[in-house]
Amino acid sequence: MTVVRRKTAGRKAAASTAGRPAAKPAKERILDAGEQLFARNGFYGVSVRDITEAAGVDVALVSYHFGGKRELFAAVFRRRAEMLNPERLALLEEVRRSALPGVPALEDIVNAFTYPMLERSARGGAGWKSYFALVAQVNNSPEWGPVLMTEHFDPLVERFIAVLREALPGCDAREVYWGYQFLTGALTLTFAETGRIDKLSGGLCRSSDLDSVHQRLARYVAAGFRALCTAAAPAPHGARSKTRRSALRKIPRRPP
Amino acid sequence: MTVVRRKTAGRKAAASTAGRPAAKPAKERILDAGEQLFARNGFYGVSVRDITEAAGVDVALVSYHFGGKRELFAAVFRRRAEMLNPERLALLEEVRRSALPGVPALEDIVNAFTYPMLERSARGGAGWKSYFALVAQVNNSPEWGPVLMTEHFDPLVERFIAVLREALPGCDAREVYWGYQFLTGALTLTFAETGRIDKLSGGLCRSSDLDSVHQRLARYVAAGFRALCTAAAPAPHGARSKTRRSALRKIPRRPP
């Protein structure tokens, strides 16, 4: 009956005068809060109420603006992919064009793939950092990976692999696909920034030091591609026994 | 009052005669079911009831045997780590010993690290496959990775890195740590088996084909290590501009 409407008035005042964060529209603030929280605890580890409280909006707005929690998750994932990937594609084409009539160096191709991500994760703001941590989890999730990664990244990846194959003439396509798989695994774990390398190295390396990654990943991966492609052609067995046979022994099967 | 105890009698009969799965003790069946479900949907994506229903036991047994859901998750993670890592360590030492008085090939060191996992994921049974998919998610999770990976894998990893450094004399320690980081990222994404490489390659490569990974990963990673370590010594800038400078442009900062 005599309840005073503190909330509404208070929110309005805070939005127009006091706090910075209330400047953005609610829909965007939900995306920001969801991005941060989903990156930390995954889809099921975050409730709609967690997100709306962090965003300072009402719970019902998630269903209103996005249709539901799952759709919000997809929208979070889509938002920055659409900002990022056109630029990565343009950079890749630029690398390719500037190497004509030859083919670009493998390092440059890999860099075109990784640099826009590493650069934004390092200096693009907290939102981008959260986003890439989220990508790391999605990429390794059997539930979300096949859906979201395929939908938003595969067109770019296909073009990237095509350019890689140009730069690796005569190399079996399978080697390139596996080489890409190893690259994306290394890249996404980097974005997870779990701090594990910090502990392992006793502080010598830091997860957050993406410049160190930028200086090393392309070289590492390019060498890996070359090693895969200079290996014996599709001869499944024989030769090169040193790397495969030397000290390996069979693992016994589990007892039934 | 007159309720008939169908459940108990039925379960007992099924356990002793009809079904295979009831042969194991309840505690182990909970671990098995949790392993499978956690691997698919993560910690928060699976309820205690999901697990106990899959295991065919009462809900209360999770709290009774493990103390709670979180402790069950940790127990699932610990169980196979304790089977696996002593063997990986023994294999590493065997590789090292059999190379004396020299140092082992990088490929053999990496293989000692990866082969026991790849072999079990390929031929160790469904439980092992689930387990490594779970490891892939944990390794990329900012919430669980630092806790569980550090606790159960770091002693092994430290020894592994020490041997790597023996095999890379004169190489800066940071290069080895980063090289390991890229390796574990590539390895764990492989275990996630999201099927993404299958779609990308049009069926040419299969996520589940861990033998293909075994044939390629050690070569790829060893070449990567060598590339990191033969690069210009800790000279942070200069030289080698081709790999770093050529076609890269600055990414503009976000508007404030």
Next chain:
DNA sequence: ATCTTGATTCAACGGACGTTGAATATTTTT
């Protein structure tokens, strides 16, 4: 045979979950 201990079942708890519909407020269009 009785006692003891550990394993399992059952029912229930308070709370958090995602979503909804009606009511209200705000902005845009006419």
Next chain:
DNA sequence: AAAAATATTCAACGTCCGTTGAATCAAGAT
């Protein structure tokens, strides 16, 4: 200024959540 469209608030819904305590069962020890 009125009307329409959009945005936000509030309260509540039914459901599922993890955990608990008391009761029952199954064996082994005394």
